[in-house]
Amino acid sequence: MRRLLNFIDGEFREPTSNKWLEKHSPLNDEVIYELPDSGEMDVIQAISSAAKAFEKWAATPAEERSQILNRIADLIDENIDALAMAECEDVGKPLSLARKLDVPRASQNFRFFASKILHKVETASDMDGQAVNYVLRQPLGVAGLIAPWNLPLYLMTWKIAPALATGNVAVCKPSEFTSQSCFLLADLMARAGLPKGVCNFVFGLGDPVGRTLVEHPGVPLISFTGGTKTGELVQKQSLGHFKKLSLELGGKNATIVLKDVDLKKVVPSILRASFLNQGEICLCGSRILVQEDLFEEFCEVFAEAASQLVVGDPREENTFMGPLVSKVHYKKVKSFVEIARKEDGKVLTGGEFPENLGDEFKNGYFLRPTVIKDLTQCSEIHQTEIFGPVVTVNSFKYLHEGVKWANTSPYGLSASVWTKDLSKAHKMARDLKVGTVWVNTWLKRDLRMPFGGQKASGLGREGGEDSIDFFTEKKTVCIEF
Ligand code: NDP
DSSP, rough: BBBOEEEETTTOOOOTTTOOOOOOTTTTTTTEEEEEOOOHHHHHHHHHHHHHHHHHHSSOOOHHHHHHHHHHHHHHHHHHHHHHHHHHHOOOOOHIOOOOOOOHHHHHHHHHHHHHSEEEEEEEEEETEEEEEEEEEEEOOOEEEHHHHHEEEEEEHHHHHHHHHTTOOOEEOOOOOOHHHHHHHHHHHHHHHHOSSHHHHHHHHSEEEEEIHHTTTTHHHHHHOOOHHHHHHHHHTTTTTTOOEEEEEOOOOOEEOOOOOOHHHEEEEEHHHHHGGGGGGOOOEEEEEEEEGGGHHHHHHHHHHHHHBBBSTSTTTOOSBBHHHSSHHHHHHHHHHHHHHHHOOEEOOOOOOOOOOOOGGGGGGOOEEEEEEEEESSSSHHOOOOSEEEEEEEESSHHHHHHHHOOOOOSEEEEEEEEOOOOOOOOHHOOOOSSSSEOOOSSOOOOTTOOOOOTTTTEBBSSHHHHHHHEEEEEEEEEEE
């Protein structure tokens, strides 16, 4: 059986307990490899290896750090086949998507921050000839980086790149369901010449691995992406340590469709926003709100288009949706479809295992794209993040009503607005209580822009300057003339 190993102090190591977890394939439920079931001791070793490497890495000139990060990016690009296959096997996502989205974004993350640190200028202020103030920016030390399973490499590198670029060292904890791409990345980082100890990977369960990282007093900042419940736990676990905390959490995003749209033009994009990556993207639009006059026609056209999406072997080029990531998650998503049925929701399409899959996939975690209507706004389905290929459709009459329904959710990550009338779009963008609003597009991410959520979708912003702010401390120095 294939085994992944932790990467600590520049070398691959077995977990100290010699305990292992099994990874099941989303395609057929078979065990495909084992990964370390690491314990507190492994995390502590990784933290002390990082702490040892900190002083030298922080003092390494920005240009040298930047060159190493660019070399990592080059190696990611050169190894796109292996990395994309790792994401496909672990998550169940289409290989073509991993090649188009996940892996290219991982190398872009490194290139972006490799360049950013070379062009950074700090402010200074002259106090009318009495004194001058300037700002020093300094790394904090060991960064604890915790990522979820839906975009494993994309999200982990979104944290690693700014952390290392700014001179911090890191201990990374990927999801137990999707550790392969980080295991490969560790090797690429070593080959790129990253000094030992600067970036460590500890594989295993959220508790103890993530918990120990969050609780450890030697880790002054935690960048966490994951579910809202776990985010709450992370907040509690870090209490009393005065850590810098960035929490990127769940979403229940609204897709608002005004009656002026050209359905032929927008439906393909709204399908993508609903079901890309099996609907397992925190930014997926899982609540579609359509203006009254267009509602029935939208439901018909959209459900028909959803029923035509190809669900199947994610290694095939024409597959749009693969299986869900794990059996537990698959059962959870399906249970929401049952709740919707009990609440008299009308399933327009989906809700079932696809009929035409071969025998080899009969134990896989596949679910057809599911569209549900006739649920009230207070239904559990509208209030809870399902994180799968399940969307609801509801109607609204006036713009303010559309915004009200969109905001009636504990979450506030993103929303998309679809209309030809930009002045209406501006008004809605202003009133939506979310971190990102897309107008006539979805998932276009500019690395220079802040990213994060409001309400239960998180705390803080990362991206561009905000990442630099998060991963550094600003110090003001005041000198009398
Ligand atoms: P989880 O919250 O279950 O896990 C996220 C990470 O936290 C995993 O690595 C997990 O490890 C770890 N973890 C679990 N328990 C603890 C703990 N006590 N202390 C520290 N770390 C812990 O999320 P999922 O992996 O299920 O990912 C899906 C969620 O992520 C969805 O809610 C989605 O919306 C959200 N997400 C948010 C994004 C954003 O940018 N806002 C982007 C992408 C996803 P393990 O897997 O081993 O349990």
